[in-house]
Amino acid sequence: MPKTEAKISGARLMVELLEEYGVDIVFGYPGGAILPFYDELYKSTKIKHILVRHEQGAIHMAEGYARSTGKLGVCIATSGPGATNLVTGLTDAKLDSVPILAITGQVATNAIGTDAFQEADIYGITIPITKYNALIKSADDIARHFQEATLVALGGRPGPVLLDFPKDVQTELTSVRKVDKLKIDSRHYQKPPIGGDLDSFAAALNKAKRPLLYVGGGAINANASKEIREMAEKGNIPVTTTLMGIGAFPGTHQLSVGMLGMHGTAYANKAVLECDYILNLGARFDDRVAKPGEFAENAVRAHIDIDTAEFNKRVSVDYLLHGDLKEVLKALIPKVNKVDRPEWVGFLDTLKKNHPLEFDDTTDTIKPQGFLQKLYEKSKGKAIVSTDVGQHQMWAAQYYLFEEANRWLTSGGLGTMGYGLPAAIGAKFGNPNKTVICVSGDGSIQMNIQELATIAMYKKGVKILIFNNNFLGMVRQWQELFYEERFSESEWNYNPDFVKLGEAYSIKGLRISNKSEIDKALEFFLEDDDARILEVMIPAEEKVFPMIPAGKSQKDMIEFSDTVRAGKK
Amino acid sequence: MKHILKILVNNHPGVMSHVSGLFTRRSYNIDSIAVGMTQDPEISNMVIVVKGDDSVVEQVKRQLLKLPDVIEVEDLAYHDCISRELVLVVVKVEDSNRTEIISICEVFQAKIADLTKTTMTIEFSGNTRQVEHFMEMMQKYGIQEIARTGQIALKYRST
Numbered sequence: 001m002p003k004t005e006a007k008i009s010g011a012r013l014m015v016e017l018l019e020e021y022g023v024d025i026v027f028g029y030p031g032g033a034i035l036p037f038y039d040e041l042y043k044s045t046k047i048k049h050i051l052v053r054h055e056q057g058a059i060h061m062a063e064g065y066a067r068s069t070g071k072l073g074v075c076i077a078t079s080g081p082g083a084t085n086l087v088t089g090l091t092d093a094k095l096d097s098v099p100i101l102a103i104t105g106q107v108a109t110n111a112i113g114t115d116a117f118q119e120a121d122i123y124g125i126t127i128p129i130t131k132y133n134a135l136i137k138s139a140d141d142i143a144r145h146f147q148e149a150t151l152v153a154l155g156g157r158p159g160p161v162l163l164d165f166p167k168d169v170q171t172e173l174t175s176v177r178k179v180d181k182l183k184i185d186s187r188h189y190q191k192p193p194i195g196g197d198l199d200s201f202a203a204a205l206n207k208a209k210r211p212l213l214y215v216g217g218g219a220i221n222a223n224a225s226k227e228i229r230e231m232a233e234k235g236n237i238p239v240t241t242t243l244m245g246i247g248a249f250p251g252t253h254q255l256s257v258g259m260l261g262m263h264g265t266a267y268a269n270k271a272v273l274e275c276d277y278i279l280n281l282g283a284r285f286d287d288r289v290a291k292p293g294e295f296a297e298n299a300v301r302a303h304i305d306i307d308t309a310e311f312n313k314r315v316s317v318d319y320l321l322h323g324d325l326k327e328v329l330k331a332l333i334p335k336v337n338k339v340d341r342p343e344w345v346g347f348l349d350t351l352k353k354n355h356p357l358e359f360d361d362t363t364d365t366i367k368p369q370g371f372l373q374k375l376y377e378k379s380k381g382k383a384i385v386s387t388d389v390g391q392h393q394m395w396a397a398q399y400y401l402f403e404e405a406n407r408w409l410t411s412g413g414l415g416t417m418g419y420g421l422p423a424a425i426g427a428k429f430g431n432p433n434k435t436v437i438c439v440s441g442d443g444s445i446q447m448n449i450q451e452l453a454t455i456a457m458y459k460k461g462v463k464i465l466i467f468n469n470n471f472l473g474m475v476r477q478w479q480e481l482f483y484e485e486r487f488s489e490s491e492w493n494y495n496p497d498f499v500k501l502g503e504a505y506s507i508k509g510l511r512i513s514n515k516s517e518i519d520k521a522l523e524f525f526l527e528d529d530d531a532r533i534l535e536v537m538i539p540a541e542e543k544v545f546p547m548i549p550a551g552k553s554q555k556d557m558i559e560f561s562d563t564v565r566a567g568k569k
Numbered sequence: 570m571k572h573i574l575k576i577l578v579n580n581h582p583g584v585m586s587h588v589s590g591l592f593t594r595r596s597y598n599i600d601s602i603a604v605g606m607t608q609d610p611e612i613s614n615m616v617i618v619v620k621g622d623d624s625v626v627e628q629v630k631r632q633l634l635k636l637p638d639v640i641e642v643e644d645l646a647y648h649d650c651i652s653r654e655l656v657l658v659v660v661k662v663e664d665s666n667r668t669e670i671i672s673i674c675e676v677f678q679a680k681i682a683d684l685t686k687t688t689m690t691i692e693f694s695g696n697t698r699q700v701e702h703f704m705e706m707m708q709k710y711g712i713q714e715i716a717r718t719g720q721i722a723l724k725y726r727s728t
């Protein structure tokens with residue numbers, strides 16, 4: 001490897017590499033084994049370090065930052081307990097393909113493997129939950145590992161990478177800062193050439209009478225919104241998105257049929273049953289969407305993805321194309337026929353009219369669905385919205401529409417409660433001029449509530465909406481429907497006073513429980529760019545509909561109107 | 570269906586965990602696994618024998634190729650490769666059957682690596698069928714211990 005004259009410490013080199021790479025913000029928490037690196041960070045004028053209250057907060061912030069900006073998210077933790085606190089976030093980022101670089105401190109190389117104080121084999125622990133990881137054994141290897149890690153994190157299908165950085169390697173001197181040979185193959189970071197036969201692929205699409213596009217998170221990673229819209233409009237092809245694909249196609253577009261899957265719209269799920277051709281764009285036939293053998297069983301199935309391992313993984317497909325979605329669509333669009341499909345589009349319009357998203361709006365209590373509709377109107381659909389996991393997440397997915405990608409941040413694959421608040425903070429750091437709203441539940445918010453301190457310390461105007469049903473609502477819903485109302489450990493009659501809790505951090509708050517209070521509450525919530533907590537009391541019995549029971553298919557969907565007819569709403 | 574996967578990987582610690590971890594995590598069944606260096610000391614050759622229909626093996630291959638340390642994956646068809654496995658087997662012997670066992674070893678071209686009053690340690694190498702066959706023959710004498718290497722394989726050359 002080429003040498004430069006001056007020797008610098010490994011820690012110094014790591015900071016300089018981050019700077020050269022253009023990283024200007026990192027989220028982290030210090031500790032003994034990462035102190036040399038923190039000492040160098042202290043001297044950096046280019047990198048701002050955000051001090052969190054829990055390492056899980058740091059990595060979810062990095063995720064929120066990465067997802068809302070399209071850039072690499074960076075988080076730092078010390079060895080042992082600091083590093084293991086990243087595990088949930090790494091798994092989350094792996095499942096949702098978020099580019100994250102985690103740097104962890106490690107005990108000195110001569111102590112590795114001795115059960116030293118605060119030692120954990122984070123390299124071994126994170127093998128199955130990272131795209132790439134490495135234990136840096138020598139300061140001379142830092143440059144190579146850094147380059148490999150960043151290339152892999154953002155290349156192909158993005159994902160998390162981890163560099164484990166022993167304390168003595170941080171202080172070791174090195175002059176190796178440029179790499180002449182990477183060990184990893186270029187297929188891990190270069191755009192792959194288009195694989196598959198474009199002509200027969202296009203021919204099958206052109207033959208379809210009732211085609212449907214099924215758009216996943218990969219469309220957002222590939223930045224392919226423009227092309228998807230172009231193709232949909234050219235062929236008059238209706239579009240449904242997964243939970244992760246929300247925003248890849250404008251939610252208000254006439255051709256949009258909203259989200260599909262377990263809690264998707266009735267019209268999207270019915271469209272899946274009725275279509276004669278379905279084209280998966282960067283989705284993965286997830287089990288909340290597709291039941292193998294029964295998913296779009298009467299349709300020709302086609303799939304475009306950058307990850308060949310997704311082809312025929314759960315659902316068999318008839319046509320496939322491999323490559324970067326944006327590039328593939330650019331090549332495909334000229335081959336797609338311009339057609340009006342008045343019958344098919346009209347059919348879906350009728351479905352939308354006859355099977356709308358529904359809830360009972362006749363009471364004085366606040367219905368979360370109605371509340372979210374208002375929030376959508378008041379924020380003009382322009383906010384970045386993060387969520388936690390549960391009913392509130394599904395209601396937000398159903399009722400808040402997005403015109404653009406990278407505005408919807410949710411833990412789709414792992415379903416991580418505790419994701420929402422830190423993700424919102426990370427997004428606010430990446431988008432200081434946008435309204436950022438965290439939609440949470442009384443259960444989820446308490447999983448990373450300590451990050452209120454991070455909001456207060458950095459004066460970040462994150463808006464926190466808590467739907468309080470004094471229940472783990474989604475758990476309750478399943479227990480009500482499938483466990484004969486045995487509410488085993490899903491009810492709690494103790495919550496902190498969230499408004500007072502906010503006040504303890506100098507965050508203004510308000511609690512409402514009556515429908516008449518909604519307007520003024522929203523005004524308070526959105527009036528300026530300061531942080532706010534809005535606690536909305538909702539009935540515990542409120543459920544998310546439509547619903548496809550777990551393991552069932554589109555055919556078994558239960559709609560709100562079904563429950564009304566059965567007298568069980 | 571059995572498949573022989575020849576996997577070239579970067580030769581450094583942890584790679585074995587990455588590869589075998591992938592099999593465990595996705596609950597693919599490994600029949601045998603053997604690793605050794607290649608002519609390039611930076612690269613190791615892993616031979617993994619897996620059971621599964623073609624679509625499962627295709628999925629295994631694609632998942633393997635996602636690992637940064639995996640350089641190449643080849644699915645060798647049984648009929649066009651030379652495969653070998655080495656076994657060391659300890660059998661019980663008595664005066665009455667010692668010559669019988671020795672003559673079986675001769676037929677199989679197995680080596681007698683060690684001999685005591687009551688045991689014989691035999692070394693045998695061959696392809697799966699031969700190894701199974703040999704083990705079957707030894708069964709009747711009472712097998713006390715076995716060590717097997719797992720299969721290694723190379724493609725037949727055409728020139």
Ligand SMILES: Cc1ncc(C[n+]2csc(CCOP(=O)(O)OP(=O)(O)O)c2C)c(N)n1
Nearest residue numbers: 390391392415417441442443444472473474
């Ligand atoms: C870390 C974690 N633990 C447990 C779960 C299982 N889980 C899924 S939804 C849910 C209930 C969430 O309750 P809450 O945050 O109050 O939201 P609600 O459903 O009431 O809107 C639980 C416990 C999970 N997704 N994540």
